[in-house]
Amino acid sequence: xxxxxxxxxxxxxxxxxxxxxxxxxxxxxxxxxxxxxxxxxxxxxxxxxxxxxxxxxxxxxxxxxxxxxxxxxxxxxxxxxxxxxxxxxxxxxxxxxxxxxxxxxxxxxxxxxxxxxxxxxxxxxxxxxxxxxxxxxxxxxxxxxxxxxxxxxxxxxxxxxxxxxxxxxxxxxxxxxxxxxxxxxxxxxxxxxxxxxxxxxxxxxxxxxxxxxxxxxxxxxxxxxxxxxxxxxxxxxx
Amino acid sequence: xxxxxxxxxxxxxxxxxxxxxxxxxxxxxxxxxxxxxxxxxxxxxxxxxxxxxxxxxxxxxxxxxxxxxxxxxxxxxxxxxxxxxxxxxxxxxxxxxxxxxxxxxxxxxxxxxxxxxxxxxxxxxxxxxxxxxxxxxxxxxxxxxxxxxxxxxxxxxxxxxxxxxxxxxxxxxxxxxxxxxxxxxxxxxxxxxxxxxxxxxxxxxxxxxxxxxxxxxxxxxxxxxxxxxxxxxxxxxxxxxxxxxxxxxxxxxxxxxxxxxxxxxxxxxxxxxxxxxxxxxxxxxxxxxxxxxxxxxxxxxxxxxxxxxxxxxxxxxxxxxxxxxxxxxxxxxxxxxxxxxxxxxxxxxxxxxxxxxxxxxxxxxxxxxxxxxxxxxxxxxxxxxxxxxxxxxxxxxxxxxxxxxxxxxxxxxxxxxxxxxxxxxxxxxxxxxxxx
Numbered sequence: 001x002x003x004x005x006x007x008x009x010x011x012x013x014x015x016x017x018x019x020x021x022x023x024x025x026x027x028x029x030x031x032x033x034x035x036x037x038x039x040x041x042x043x044x045x046x047x048x049x050x051x052x053x054x055x056x057x058x059x060x061x062x063x064x065x066x067x068x069x070x071x072x073x074x075x076x077x078x079x080x081x082x083x084x085x086x087x088x089x090x091x092x093x094x095x096x097x098x099x100x101x102x103x104x105x106x107x108x109x110x111x112x113x114x115x116x117x118x119x120x121x122x123x124x125x126x127x128x129x130x131x132x133x134x135x136x137x138x139x140x141x142x143x144x145x146x147x148x149x150x151x152x153x154x155x156x157x158x159x160x161x162x163x164x165x166x167x168x169x170x171x172x173x174x175x176x177x178x179x180x181x182x183x184x185x186x187x188x189x190x191x192x193x194x195x196x197x198x199x200x201x202x203x204x205x206x207x208x209x210x211x212x213x214x215x216x217x218x219x220x221x222x223x224x225x226x227x228x229x230x231x232x233x234x235x236x237x238x
Numbered sequence: 239x240x241x242x243x244x245x246x247x248x249x250x251x252x253x254x255x256x257x258x259x260x261x262x263x264x265x266x267x268x269x270x271x272x273x274x275x276x277x278x279x280x281x282x283x284x285x286x287x288x289x290x291x292x293x294x295x296x297x298x299x300x301x302x303x304x305x306x307x308x309x310x311x312x313x314x315x316x317x318x319x320x321x322x323x324x325x326x327x328x329x330x331x332x333x334x335x336x337x338x339x340x341x342x343x344x345x346x347x348x349x350x351x352x353x354x355x356x357x358x359x360x361x362x363x364x365x366x367x368x369x370x371x372x373x374x375x376x377x378x379x380x381x382x383x384x385x386x387x388x389x390x391x392x393x394x395x396x397x398x399x400x401x402x403x404x405x406x407x408x409x410x411x412x413x414x415x416x417x418x419x420x421x422x423x424x425x426x427x428x429x430x431x432x433x434x435x436x437x438x439x440x441x442x443x444x445x446x447x448x449x450x451x452x453x454x455x456x457x458x459x460x461x462x463x464x465x466x467x468x469x470x471x472x473x474x475x476x477x478x479x480x481x482x483x484x485x486x487x488x489x490x491x492x493x494x495x496x497x498x499x500x501x502x503x504x505x506x507x508x509x510x511x512x513x514x515x516x517x518x519x520x521x522x523x524x525x526x527x528x529x530x531x532x533x534x535x536x537x538x539x540x541x542x543x544x545x546x547x548x549x550x551x552x553x554x555x556x557x558x559x560x561x562x563x564x565x566x567x568x569x570x571x572x573x574x575x576x577x578x579x580x581x582x583x584x585x586x587x588x589x590x591x592x593x594x595x596x597x598x599x600x601x602x603x604x605x606x607x608x609x610x611x612x613x614x615x616x617x618x619x620x621x622x623x624x625x626x627x628x629x630x631x632x633x634x635x636x637x638x639x640x641x642x643x644x645x646x647x648x649x650x651x652x653x654x655x656x657x658x659x660x661x662x663x664x665x666x667x668x669x670x671x672x673x674x
Contacts, residue, residue, distance in 0.1 A: 049452035057493035060417040062388065063410045183387050183411050185334035187673055196674060198273070198334050200386060215271050215333065215386035217449035223492065 034238075037124070037229045038222035040117040047220040054229035059211040065091070065204045066181025069174045070133060070167040073146040073153070080131075080178065083165055084204055088128045088231050090114070090224060091202040093184045095136035095195050096148055103199050106219055108132075110201075111164075113221045115152065118162040127237050128228055130164040131204075135179060135186050136195060137169045144168075182210070203227050206235060266565050266608055267510055268666075269384035270449060271333045276610045279667035280305045281315075281357055284636060285340045286660045287623050288323040293658035297326040299340065299351055299360055300659055301668070302636060302652065312638065312650035314657060316359045320349050325466070325623055328664045330382030332389055332411050335672055337363060339389055340664075341379035343622075344466060346370050348379055348391075350413055357668045364413050370397050372415035376405040377462050383445045387411050392442045395461035402461035402483055403440035406494070421456065422487060422496040429495060430487065433543070436501035441483030446509040446520065447491050453541070454491040455533060457506040457522055458483020469625040482526060486533060488541050500543035502531055508560055509533075512567035512588075519588050523561055523572060528552035530572065532588055547591040549581065550574055559621060560605040564612045569594075571606045575621050578603045578633075580646075597646050601631040607665045608641070615639045615646060619654070620661035634661050 038051050067081040084091070092111060098104035111130055118124045134140035140148075149166040152158065169175040179186055187196040201219060203212040212227050232238045281301050288296040301316035324342020331338050336354035341347075348366040355361065366372075369379055369391075378394030388411060393404035403423065408416040422430045423440035432438060441458030448455075459465070460482045464472055472478045482505045488498040504527030511520045519534035530547040549572055550556040556574035563570050563585070570583045570591070580603060582595040605618045617637045619626075626632050634654040639646035654662045 046450060047452075048450050052490065052493050057490075057495060058417070060408070062416055063412060063414060183334075185336065198386075202387075210387075213385075213387035217270065218386065 036226065037121050038225040040120050041113065041221045041225065043222070044220065047222070051220070051222045051226040054226050055233040057230065059203070059227060059230055059234075061209040061211065062213065063183075063210050065202070065208050065210050066178055068169075068178035068181070070169055070178075071142055073142065073149050073166055075142040078167075080133075080167075081208060083129075083131060083167075085208055086206050087126075088206055088228055088235075088237075089131045089202075089204040090128075090228070091131045091133070091182070091204055093133055093135050093179070093182070093186075093197070093200065095134055095197075096140050096144060097136065097193070098195070102216055103197065106216075107199055107201055110219050110221050110224070114224065115161055115164055117221070117225075119157055119160045122160075123232070123238050124162055124228070125160065127232060129162055132164070132166050133178065134168040135175060135184070135197065137171050137175055140168045142168060183213075203231070205231055266610065266612075267508075267562050268330065269333065270447070270511075270513075271384050271386055272331055273335045273672050274610065275667050275669045275672065277669070277671060278304070278306060279609055279614070279669060280671070281668035282607070282616060282636070283329070283338060283351075283353065283360060283666045283668055284618060284662050285326050285329045285664045285666075286654065286662050287326045287620055288319070289655075289660045290323075292655070292660060294319050296320060296322055297324050297342065298659065299329075299338070299349075299362075300654075300662070301358065301360060303358070304638075304667075312652070314652065314659070317659065318351065318360055318362055320347075320362060320365070323623075326661075326663060327622070328380055328382065329666055330389070331384060331666060333384040333386050334411075335384075337411070338666060339382040339391075341382065341391070343378045343380065343394060343462070346377055346379060348413075353668055354673045357670045357673070360668075366409070366413050368415075369407070372409075373405060373407040373418045376407050376418060378404065378465070379407070380442070380459075381444045383447070388416060390445055392445045392456065394442060394459055394465060395463075400462040401481055402442075402458065402464075404442040404461070406442070406445060406456065408494075417494070419494045421458075422499060427496070427499070430497055430499050432499045434501060436485055436499045438487070438499040439483050439485050441485065443483065443505075443507055444509045444522075446511050448511045448518070448520070449491065450515075451518060451535070452491045454489035454494075455509050455511075455520055455522075456487045456489065457502070457509050458485050459505050459507060459525075465622055466624060469622075486522065486531075486543060488533075498541060500533065502543055503527055504529065506531060507558070510561055510563045510570075512563060513565060514567045517567055517588075521561065521563065521570060521585070521588070523549060523558040525557050525559065526555065528554075528556055528558055528574070530558075530570075530583065530591055534588065546589060547583065547593070550577065550579065559603075562606045562608045562615075564608065565610050566612070569612070571608060571615065573599075573603045573606050573617070575602055575604055580606060580615075580617065595645065599637060600633045600635065602627050602633060605663060605665055607667065609667075613641055614649070615641050616665055618662040618665055620663045623661065626661060634659075636662055636665075 094104035296319035325344035329340035351360040352363040376393035443459035504524035529545040638649040
């Protein structure tokens with residue numbers, strides 16, 4: 001039996017990837033020069049390069065993020081656009097039963113890292129958010145996503161971290177247009193136990209434009225944070 | 239949902255933080271962002287040039303059945319014509335492998351085939367007619383390299399002088415234009431540095447990436463004015479023969495910014511990165527100088543380029559074309575067009591490749607594709623419509639072999655002229671198992 005406290009422990013464990021020791025004093029050096037936000041994360045051996053300097057490259061508008069009807073952890077009907085417009089969003093698609101280590105768990109581990117590290121970067125708090133939508137609405141009910149989101153909403157430091165919207169839909173009719181619009185491929189096996197999918201995280205700007213798409217090999221929190229910072233610079237948010 | 243169902247995901251997430259990352263790869267030589275066929279390939283899609291006076295005379299995507307127990311194995315089971323001749327050339331899947339993008343070097347049209355709805359019968363899903371206009375003057379869509387949600391396309395030419403100066407062009411998976419990145423030139427290096435006196439020519443051909451190093455490499459061929467010229471005429475035109483690329487460019491994959499220009503004389507064509515977790519190098523071959531090149535990271539972390547082997551006798555100009563690196567990185571198939579020969583190199587020491595086998599496939603050979611397990615190797619014939627050999631030497635085919643570890647053993651072949659199909663060019667494998 002997996003309990004809520006145990007899941008919370010996992011969240012704490014993910015903090016191991018955060019270079020807390022390197023981040024004393026917050027995002028500004030003693031000289032007042034702002035450090036790249038990505039420096040809150042330790043380099044990982046699977047990403048054998050340093051991220052670029054934020055703001056030194058272009059993030060092109062890839063396509064418009066689709067709108068759609070979703071349900072939040074309180075069961076409230078909302079639209080994706082009302083959640084995403086006006087903020088920079090890292091949008092991910094998962095299903096809670098996923099056991100593919102190169103799938104949802106990889107995305108969630110990275111997002112937990114970013115969520116925890118965000119406490120160290122106050123500039124992010126009101127401008128950036130995480131959005132996670134289940135593509136398994138039959139099993140990932142409102143009750144299920146509420147339980148999943150428990151460590152986030154019960155976090156004593158929640159008000160210092162990024163907002164994280166965990167969402168589901170009322171069913172396939174609402175879900176499929178959203179998946180199609182994002183280009184998130186999902187194949188359902190006959191037994192419905194396993195849902196084959198490609199890991200994707202989408203960077204969406206405040207105007208609702210998809211500005212980057214991350215797959216395997218790119219789910220590096222340093223890289224995601226560098227792109228977020230680049231968008232914040234572009235939008236005059238920092 | 240039961241609480242215990244969180245376990246599978248959360249425990250995996252914990253384990254993941256301590257696990258080394260391994261890249262998911264496609265069968266041997268395609269974009270590592272794509273799903274791969276590690277079992278038996280079921281179909282091969284062959285992008286085929288229409289020939290005047292033959293069949294419907296149109297370019298077409300031909301599907302051949304490769305299923306081991308199928309009654310139609312080794313036979314053409316589907317053909318989708320695209321309504322004209324475009325100088326059909328290369329093709330590549332998008333990152334979820336549901337669509338196969340195929341380009342026309344002459345008309346600049348891009349045809350997007352749906353290969354997932356029925357993998358045995360691809361259908362034409364969309365045609366992009368605005369490549370030149372979209373890109374701001376890029377001509378000759380060549381390589382289609384999948385990025386997550388996007389397609390990176392190399393050009394071969396431009397619409398100003400139809401020479402070799404060209405660009406990389408990015409579209410989203412819906413076929414909508416995203417961005418153009420012009421190749422660096424000596425006059426505009428875009429921040430790149432020239433290695434060992436290299437002169438950036440701005441030419442393009444192939445593109446490949448090593449994700450964990452954030453490295454993208456491009457190579458260089460020639461422009462529309464040459465690739466659409468009769469081969470014999472071009473060989474006799476001294477000015478035309480000067481218009482070939484002689485560089486490769488190292489890019490920052492994430493920012494799409496050029497970083498370093500290497501001198502690789504003689505038109506470096508295909509680029510292949512290995513799959514090994516510590517293999518920090520790529521291979522390319524030069525068409526005109528018949529050399530195998532290694533682009534590698536040195537001990538100081540700098541990328542370098544050097545020739546590491548001859549391919550056949552360079553003085554005979556065998557014209558190396560397609561290459562295929564085995565999934566275990568130990569061997570490399572290299573085709574040469576003029577002598578119709580395939581050669582296998584032992585590249586276990588990438589700095590000292592050794593040829594270990596060769597076989598004449600036909601009077602001419604261009605493309606080679608091997609299965610993920612390396613046990614089956616497929617060849618097609620056409621290089622370019624105006625460069626293919628003439629008369630009886632103009633063999634057009636798909637030939638399938640089994641590799642038993644020491645020699646290629648005949649499996650089956652299809653004569654594309656006898657079947658009234660045209661000139662067989664690029665191959666890509668399909669499988670229904672990808673879309674369960």
